[in-house]
Amino acid sequence: MEIYPPPLERLIEQFSRLPGIGQKSATRLALFILKSHKELSQSLAASLIEVKEKIELCSTCFSLTDEDPCAICRNENRINGIICVVEGPGDQLAIEESGVFKGKYHVLHGVLAPLDGVGPEDLKIAELVARLDKENIEEVILATNPTAQGETTASFLVKILSGKGVKITRIALGIPMGGDLKYMDSMTLQYCLKTRSPVVP
């Protein structure tokens, strides 16, 4: 009864449905909304509605877009014949931001997770295979994350794609730039030592 008034409680409840936002953060956000200008809550509300209405998946690469095909698939300056396979839109953005990759993408929208009931048919794998011939693909770069599930997914894709006349590559595993051996897990260190490369003086 002597808590916040119901509309405020409802906003706190809605905020706390978002990932990484607990009761305390949700309350802080809701009080901030109350204190700030009406324009902020209206713009945020409008964006929330707009994003669900306008954003769809590119019918070719399944990345997020407001126009089908997406900007990358439409872009004639991008190299054809090389597809970089990523787990999700966030991974695609990270690679785009690095600026090093000029080919096309394919977003799987997940990883294989048999225990959670996610099988090959839940990911955009059949769609990836269909692109190989249609787009005359020469190389598929497997850029799933180096986690247990990402590795499983990469292995599965190797099985599916091999024998189809396409080169299959995997992004490098190792210690990241600026990383510290002290804080690195033993799996990574084992891999780093095994795949050490000769230094040319």
Next chain:
Amino acid sequence: MEIYPPPLERLIEQFSRLPGIGQKSATRLALFILKSHKELSQSLAASLIEVKEKIELCSTCFSLTDEDPCAICRNENRINGIICVVEGPGDQLAIEESGVFKGKYHVLHGVLAPLDGVGPEDLKIAELVARLDKENIEEVILATNPTAQGETTASFLVKILSGKGVKITRIALGIPMGGDLKYMDSMTLQYCLKTRSPVVP
């Protein structure tokens, strides 16, 4: 150009206007909104609009409410004659949750901060003084935070309220329950030692 599509970028921008939410968190939230059911974004948007429309300040104590006077001011079981003065609605909620206070509140909506241009006229101080006679107040508990600005505000209120025939008290300062002397600042420790109390065996 090869960033996220504009509607998604707009949502990320709106999220990052909220306190404690940077570019990365905003992106994570926006991608979560995209992935989840339409109901979530609609409910959150509706709550954002509703909260700005329905929440107002209680005309007596200036706490947040959707009905004027607020639930606490209306409640006949609350003790009259004692007002607990807090900086903001969050402080009021914390005290309410502790369940120990059964009187009324007065929300200042800020603290004195001359450097930021916040003077006594920007806080609900005149309104507090006006309540003293009208509500026959016997005690005013100063529950501003024990920060530099909170202390300044409390001192100012002492000056304003003294000589008006009302008892003025301040919430206790000390080491919080479960606290650790090692991590306590010296100001608090100095205060704790000075205001030590005799132990009755």
